[in-house]
Amino acid sequence: MKKPLEVLALYPRHDYTLAGAFASRAQRAPERPFLLFGGKTWSWREFQQAVDRAARLLLARGIRKGDRFGVMARNCDGHVLLLFALARIGAIMVPVNPEFGVDEARYVLHHAEVSAVAAGSDTLDIARKACEGLAVAPWIILLDAGRDDVPLLQDLIARAPEAVLPRDVSPDETCLIVYTSGTTGFPKGAMHSQRSFVTGGEAFVQRVYLQDDERVMIVLPLFHINALFYSVAGTLAAGASMVIVPKFSATTFWQTAVDSGATEVNIIEAIGTILKNRPRSEFRPEHRIRKVYGVRQAVAQTFREEFGIPHLIGGYGMTEIPGVTCNPFEGPAKPGSMGPIGRHPDPQRPWAQCRVVNDEGRDVPNGEVGELLVKTPIVMQGYFHDPEQTRAAFVDGWFQTGDLVRRDADGYFFFVARKKDIIRRRGENIAGAELDRVIGEHPGVHEAAAIPVAAELGEDEILVAVVRKPGYDVTADEVAQWCRERLAPMKVPRYVAFVEALPHTPTHKVAKMTLRADPTLRERATDLAKASP
Template sequence: MSATLSLAAVLAESARKYPRKIAVVDGEQRVTYETLWREALTCAASLRERGVRPGDRVAVQIPNVVDFPRVYFGALALGAVVVPVHLLLTADEVAYTLRDSDARLLICHPSQAVTGQAAAELAGVPVIAPADLLGAEPLPTYASRAPEDAAVVLYTSGTTGEPKGAVLTHLNLVMNTVVNVFDANDARSSDVVLGCLPLFHTFGQTVGMNGTFRLGATLVMLARFTGDAALDVMVRENVTVFHGVPTMYVALLAAAEGRAQLPQLRLCISGGAALPLAVLEKFNAAFGTNIFEGYGLSETSPTATTNQPHFGTRAGTVGHAIWGVEVEIARPEIEERVELLPAGTLGEIVIRGHNVFAGYLNRPDDTAQAVVDGWFRSGDLGTKDADGFITIVDRKKDLVIRGGFNVYPREVEEAVARHPAVMQVAVIGVPDSVHGEEICAVVVRDPAVPLSEDELIEWSKERLGRHKYPRRVHFVEELPLGPSHKVLKRELRRSFS
């Protein structure tokens, strides 16, 4: 008999171990592990009655509310494959996801009904509300799956062409969940975790939701993140663990000013994009805690590296590879093979191990370009020092070439972010007739601190090399953010080029 493994076991085992413990807080709702698992098995039975079979793909368009884990683990318990849908997509974009994934149906929360219904009609698939799945007799247990079977298909943002579905297996996601909570950081079953990262996104789903459930801890849902809303919920629910992307840490810092009471955070994890050192230092001082920065992608389940207590931490780095995963630096200009570089050399980050995805759905050519010699090519530039710490320099596609010199936006952002009037900054390259590209800083400034474009340029000139400092500065009210709260540099390039 072949081995079996299911991501559904993450919730099933905690329901067995902590049946009466609160698994999810969603507003006034308090749902125990026992109840959540029974409801997931009920959803599984209802999906089976509707003709869904193991291996079928089920699209899920649900915000950060308790319906998401009910449906997510219900589909997994049936042996189906979950296709989470970004909530900010248009109906046409959702329909593309439904068609490309060959989804059997769309489970759509009422808050998304207008877009979901239109998309389902375009794609020719049925649409169901989560509440409609709670009327059946629950299945007795979850379906067995092979470790290499698909569990989740995550669609990439599509910055370089059509979005692609990254196929993640049960082995990928179970291992990433277990290693994250039991090896990579000091997580505890007594923790209360804020679930503000979108659950349709890999960070919020694996590190946040699945990690919390594997521990038997409590997940506090926040459907719409703002700094003030997050602080209010964290104080009210005694949250001890926060997972976020850099823009969320910036928002929390702004919201914390003048507050008499702040949450007592024990553990903070940052990922999704590089965290400016200035933000890390200010947050540590304001909240009296440390941020452990990590790194990963949808294709790596997501975590590949993180600062880990047993290796020591190093600010400005994303730490070491997690257990069972190798992370190295390769020559970025060689695409047909992976040629590793020595310590301290700048190159492309490559990853191999239990976390690397099974490939892009129905796209063998794209998969062959992404996985070379067994290594996943991340498209990110970085270094690995003699002690094994990985530092992210930038995305290859974000590199700015000014007058023949390579300029890495993150380095410029780190310097500009230290100006006392700068709240957020994103650096891009814009076309220039003389230098090919020019350095442009798009800045959200503190309205209480006077600052002009010329003043910021002169300030930066004193702190950066002559080819690096921004010659152009644009002040904006806010930076454009994607569904996972990452800054959309492609939008900035369109606006200011």
């Protein structure tokens, strides 16, 4: 296995534009596979030619440097093609969640003031309605199947006119605006440069020791920073291959891995839990996956021992600051930790700096909990059209994550809770995330979410919303007893509400703001203070 810097050294130096990085990788062996999707395999040469044709098409349609282009579709090769073609002319891709309704999509597309939108057949009607009212009606195209009134991207590319592509595209041009999931209000559009995208890919090579002959299976959505900055950018940096899956499916996950020859995949906590709980009849032991990024402690044993995957890597990043910390590929990994500060394959390249501070902004000693502040070379350029929120996100050049962590003596960071997920009970701070994890480990619980509700004497009481696993009839008393056996008395919830499902954000995090806004939840909950003798 090559060292990460040896992988990068396989290719000529480049200018850190997407076009420059791609050309650097393509010239080594242009017939190697670059992207596999829907039964088609694109070689590096074929994809580079398609990007140039697509860039000429965009210019012919009036798309210029700085213009925003929305993409609202399920994962497909068109996402990656448009990302590189737009970057080639200095324009910007705005990925949009294909599950959005009209109002959600309207906010993003209007806020970004898009000039064009690429949709899927199943999102076209919503995208069209969402674009109504824009000052200039955007050009709309389809990525998967043409219609009489809406052209197909591939058909248009085939007829792209000749044009001179610009030579003045800088690596510091914005290439992506990724909107946050908006758990605390309207989504914010985090802007990232081409340099940050390419550099983020190089850092991912370091995190998972990605090799030039590997196949990265992309099951996470391409509107999310993980799939873009880690999987796509990592494939680019390593000169590897990517396999795009339209949408995660637990039923077909292992068969897809076998059929595609995937060796690496990124997941989130929800996917890990789902795969752990699926029937083993779906598992295919002949799969070739050897690395998984994003495995949490609760499922690590299953992935390693039952699924036979030796390298399980976890880290920390946000839409605004991708890839900050990571458990080292070469070890040691500390269970439950986010790892130490990550690094670039080139030891001479500086990477992130992290501080843990109290409410007064003073650094706290190792072992104490505080908010994580970050400086990193791939920090966002700011929030699009929102200078006030951009200013509020930083203090003296440090990005304020809003996450509470602790750092141990070895420099490993451990997530405690979102700062806004703290429950204040009788003078003590309680992390809702800890309760979520502990209750979620009950054999009869599928998912749990702890939120604060007003206490009679001020501050908060703890309410836990619980989704039972099928076939289990867990009671509120059993949930409380489970907590008593594992947590301090202060952390045992007063209220337990059983629900059919929890609300989730587009990135599959529990939408606790939605739970807090539900006035009936407390009314439906069992009050254990009253139930107790």
